[in-house]
Amino acid sequence: MKKIIITIVVIVGALALIGFVLTKNKEENKAKTDIVAEKNAAVSVKVAKVKTEEVSLDFVANGSFQPIQELTFSAEKSGKVISVLVKEGDYVRVGQPMLTVRGDVINVSAQQAQAVYQNAKSDYSRYENAFKTGGVTKQQLDQAKLALTNAESNLKQANINVGDTKVKAPISGFINKKYIEPGSILAGMPATAMFDIVNVSRLKLVVTVNENQVAGLKVGNTINVTASVYPDKSFSGKITFIAAKADESLNFPVEIEIANNSSNDLKAGMYGTANFASNQQKQNLMVVPRNAFVGSVSSNQIFVVENNIAKLRKVTAGRILGDTVEIINGLSDGETVIVTGQINLQDGNTVEIIK
Numbered sequence: 235m236k237k238i239i240i241t242i243v244v245i246v247g248a249l250a251l252i253g254f255v256l257t258k259n260k261e262e263n264k265a266k267t268d269i270v271a272e273k274n275a276a277v278s279v280k281v282a283k284v285k286t287e288e289v290s291l292d293f294v295a296n297g298s299f300q301p302i303q304e305l306t307f308s309a310e311k312s313g314k315v316i317s318v319l320v321k322e323g324d325y326v327r328v329g330q331p332m333l334t335v336r337g338d339v340i341n342v343s344a345q346q347a348q349a350v351y352q353n354a355k356s357d358y359s360r361y362e363n364a365f366k367t368g369g370v371t372k373q374q375l376d377q378a379k380l381a382l383t384n385a386e387s388n389l390k391q392a393n394i395n396v397g398d399t400k401v402k403a404p405i406s407g408f409i410n411k412k413y414i415e416p417g418s419i420l421a422g423m424p425a426t427a428m429f430d431i432v433n434v435s436r437l438k439l440v441v442t443v444n445e446n447q448v449a450g451l452k453v454g455n456t457i458n459v460t461a462s463v464y465p466d467k468s469f470s471g472k473i474t475f476i477a478a479k480a481d482e483s484l485n486f487p488v489e490i491e492i493a494n495n496s497s498n499d500l501k502a503g504m505y506g507t508a509n510f511a512s513n514q515q516k517q518n519l520m521v522v523p524r525n526a527f528v529g530s531v532s533s534n535q536i537f538v539v540e541n542n543i544a545k546l547r548k549v550t551a552g553r554i555l556g557d558t559v560e561i562i563n564g565l566s567d568g569e570t571v572i573v574t575g576q577i578n579l580q581d582g583n584t585v586e587i588i589k
Contacts, residue, residue, distance in 0.1 A: 276586040279575035281539055284565045286520045289555050291512035295488070297441035299461070301502040302491070303405050303433035308425035311335075313399070315418040320429075322412050326403040332429065335399045335420065347385070347392035354378075354385035407433035432502060437492050439471060439506045442485035446553040450512065451476055457490050462505040469493075469500070471508070484532060521558040526571045527551070531559055537572040537579055538565070539587070544572060546581040 313335035320332050361378040364370040411430040420426045439459055443451070453476060459469045475489035490508055494500045528535040531551050537544045549564030565571070572579070579585070 276542070276584045277544070277575055277578045278588050279537075279539075279544070279572045279579070279585045280589075281570045281587055282523050282526065282573045284520065284522055284561065284567055284569045284571060286518055286567055288516045289519050289521060289558070289560075290516050291553070291555070293443075293447055293510050293512075293553075293555060295441035295443055295447075295508050295510065297439050297506060297508065299437045299439055299492075299500055299502055299504045299506050301407075301432045301434050302436040302438060303407060303431075304410075304502070305405055305407075305431045306427050307332075307404060307429045307431055308427050309401075309420035309422055310425070311420070311422045313420050315414055315416055315420060317416055318412070318414065320409050320412070322409050324409045325407070326409065326431065327406045328403055330403045331400045332403055333401045333414070335401065347389040351382075351385040351389040354382040358382045401428070403431065405431055405433055406435070407431040434498055434500065434502055435494055437494060437500055437502065438474070439490040439492060439508055441488050441490070441508050442481065442483075443488055443510075444485055444554055445480065447510070448476060448486040448488070451488065451510070458509045458511070459490060459492055460507050460509070461500060462507070464499060467499070469495075519552070519555075520561045520565065520567065521555065522561055522565065522571050523573050524554065524557050524559050526573045527559070528576050534564075536565070537576055539570040539572060539585060542585055542587075544579050544581065544583045544585050 316334045316336050318333045320326055320330075326332060358375075358378040358381070361370050361375045365372065365375045408431070409429055410432045413427045413429065414420070418426070420428070451473060453473050455473045457471045457473060459471045461467065461469070469492045471490040471492040473488060474491045475487075477487045480486050488508075492500065500506075522536065524531065526536050527533055528537065528546070531554060534549055534551055536547050536549050538547045539545075547564055550562040552560030552562045554560075572585070575585075
C-alpha cells in the first residue's frame with residue numbers, strides 16, 4: 235500500500251514538472267514571436283526626396299513602325315491559277331502582273347462578243363442607209379442602234395474579263411506573304427486571299443503622349459526618330475496626325491511619317507523612339523521619381539514618410555519628364571516619398587527605410 239502511494243506521488247510530481255517546463259517554453263516562444271512580429275510590422279521601403287531642379291522640357295515617346303500601305307490582295311473573280319509570277323520578298327510596282335488565271339473559256343467568250351459587235355455594227359450601218367431612202371422605219375433603226383449599244387457593252391465586259399486573267403498589283407510594295415500556288419482555285423465570294431503586300435518606302439511611327447505634351451505639338455512638326463535596332467542611325471520624320479480625343483489611358487496617339495532609306499533598313503513592326511524637342515529651354519520645376527506614384531502617374535497618389543509612418547497623399551501631377559514627373563500641387567521641397575514597396579503599404583503603416 236505504501237509503495238502504491240509513493241508511486242502515485244512520483245507520477246504526479248513528474249507530470250507537474252513536465253507541465254511547468256512546457257508552460258515556461260511556451261512563454262519564451264511567445265516572447266520571441268512577439269519580438270519578431272513587432273520587427274516585421276514595419277514594411278521595408280526605399281525613398282527619395284522631393285526637389286526643385288532645372289529640367290529640360292524635351293521628351294521622348296516610344297512606339298512601333300507601321301507601313302504607309304499594306305493590303306491583303308484577294309481575288310475578285312473565280313478561276314484556276316495557271317502561273318504565279320512573283321514570290322515572297324519580291325518588290326512589285328502598281329500594275330505589274332502577279333499571276334495568270336485560266337482564260338481559254340474567257341477568250342472564246344471575248345471572240346464571240348467581238349463577232350456579235352461587228353455584226354451589230356454592220357446591221358446598224360445598213361439600216362441607217364435604208365432609212366434615208368425609206369426602206370426601213372424609224373423604229374427598226376432604233377432597234378438596230380439598241381442592238382449595237384448592247385453588243386458594244388458586252389464586248390467591253392468581255393475584254394475586261396480577258397484582262398482579269400492577268401492579275402496585277404494594286405499598290406507598290408514587297409510581297410510579305412503568298413497564299414496561292416499554280417493549280418489553286420480562286421473564288422470571288424467569299425474572296426480568296428492571294429498576297430499580302432506591304433509598302434515600306436515610307437513608314438509611320440505611332441506613339442502616345444499625355445495632355446501636357448500634346449499641347450505643344452502641331453501637324454507638320456519635324457521630329458527626329460531612331461530605331462531600337464539602329465541606335466546610331468537617325469531618321470527625320472514629320473507629324474501627320476494628332477488625335478483629337480484621348481484614348482482610355484488619357485493619352486493622345488500621334489503618327490510621325492518617316493521616309494525609309496534606300497536600303498529599306500526600317501521594317502514594319504520594329505520599335506522606334508520619337509525625340510520631341512521643346513521650343514522652351516530649361517525650367518525650375520518640382521519633381522519626384524516617376525515610380526513614386528501608386529499604380530501609375532494618372533492615379534495622382536504618393537506615399538509620404540512622416541516619422542516612419544507612410545501617409546497616402548493626393549497630389550497634382552504635371553508633365554512626365556522621362557524618369558521624373560512634375561508636381562504642381564500636394565508636396566513640398568525636401569519631403570520624403572516612397573519609391574519602392576508601395577504594393578505592401580496602406581495608409582498609416584510603419585515603414586523601415588532601406589538603402
